[in-house]
Amino acid sequence: MVSALIERRLERLEQVSGGDECPRCANTQVIIDCSGNINVVKDQARLTAEASRRFYEEEQPHGQCPACGNFRHKVVVGWGPRQ
């Protein structure tokens, strides 16, 4: 319990000192599964489906963070159709 907390704090410190990541982007992952469901995971907690969709739509059409302008890396999970 305690060590997990310390680990998270260290991760945060690394994020803060490692760059100019904005609060919206830090520790945030956008995951889209093969059915097109959007999942946003922030600080290892999953946002609700509605919050995830809103988060994602705010960054459309280019997947760009409205707060800092960085482009987000999307992670697609599952088997999608071949392109």
Ligand SMILES: [Zn+2]
């Ligand atoms: Zn950002």
